[in-house]
Amino acid sequence: MKTFALGTSDLQVPNVVLGLMRIAEMPDEDIRSLVAAGREVGITMLDHADVYGGSMHRCEERFAQAVQLSSSEREQTIIQSKAGIVPDGPYFDFSHEHIVASVAGSLRALGTDYLDVLLLHRPDALVEPEEVAQAFDELHAAGKVRHFGVSNQTPGQIELLRKHVRQPLVANQLQLSITHAPLVAQGVAANMQGLDQSISRDYGTLDYCRLNDITVQAWSPFQAGFFDGVFLDDDRYPELNVVLDRLAAQYDVPKLAIATAWITRHPANVQVVLGTTNPERVRAAAQGSELPLTRAEWYELYRAAGYTVP
Template structure:
């Protein structure tokens, strides 16, 4: 397993992150086996959100920690807040009071006294940076949160927050996979009259994060579209799978490991979030950090996913 430095204390965290969105219906024994497998493979980073399973995903992890207290110190725990799932409709809320309320709920469900990282979950167009700064300051001084980050934010959104908050943004979690490549497409097709030249990330989010030393966390790292399914083995991505299978055979790993290695090949600090609930898959994913793709292999995978270069 390879590691990056994360947050203000430069914690050593794994490049592979275990995303726990889908564990809400699993037993504590099944989840214990899952995260212990990750730990055996060197994965020490767990990613949650208060909306996953309506809070049940955090509750399951909380029960695991209650039954196995020593495990809490083995993991770097990240959760997210800001998406309000009200009976009428879902919306975003980064108000000071809601952030404070949400974190208290997260800590209660997790049966822990602090989060190692808190991300604002998607952008709130009505956010007030000074309110966010006050919430972060209170949470940090109370010992409830150690690091603060964002998800799906553009460079200018992060710049706006940076004018008020006293903490460096610890991460930006964005959608990225071999089959979801918009953050690369616009750069390749800069100044060209084609759809792929459209800046869909607000303009250079990868480059911004790299310059500011903000780790990029890739969610849906094995998916295509917006939760449309995995591209591994999909008939929609036959050429991509042919290339992934060939490279996997050459490097004696699985296609999953190659697909994740493609994400991790980006020169900035990068993590790949996996959402599997199978221990065997966790072991496959962990091998990704042992794979170093050449530039030619990286571009071959990019093109095999249906992309082009000018």
């Protein structure tokens, strides 16, 4: 498993992360098997959010009930959670009060004294960055959160926070897969009139994160689009699946590993955040952590997914 520093922090993190947003209704034993499968292949980082599970902190609570980390296991596990979404409404809330209360709820549910990483979950149009800074200062000084980041934010939104927040923002979690890759695709076809791919939808977020040592975390790494099913073995992507099958046979790995490797091959050191509840898929994806796709193979997958290489 490839590891690197998370942003400018001292955390050594794997480039494949186990997301636990779908464990609310799983039996304890199945949750333990899922987490154990990750540990076996070097996935030491877990991704949570306060809203996961149908009710606030439900998945965090289910994880703690099932796994019951010892003190030594807690030290060896990197726990990340998120705050900012209010499902009743819905709306977003980056107020000092909400952030602090959310972290308190996460710590109670997880049965831990601290979060290794807290992300602001989606942008709040009504953000008052001074309040975010106050919340971060309090949480950091109290030892409740060690590192901070964001999710789904543009360079301008991050810069607004950085003007006030003293702690480094070490991660930005964004949707990215072979078939949902505007982060990458716009730059490849920049300045091409009449090509939808050339339209900037994120103001150069990927390059901005690289320039500012902010780790990109890829959520929904196998989703075809915005929650409309996976592209693997999907009739909408016949050419892509032919290439995936061929490369999987060539490298003697599951095609899930090839889909993972398309992301991990990028020199930005992107983390792939898995959402599966199947231990075998966790093991399969982990095989893509260090799989050395060539440039030609990477671009072949990119073109097969429907993107243009001018």
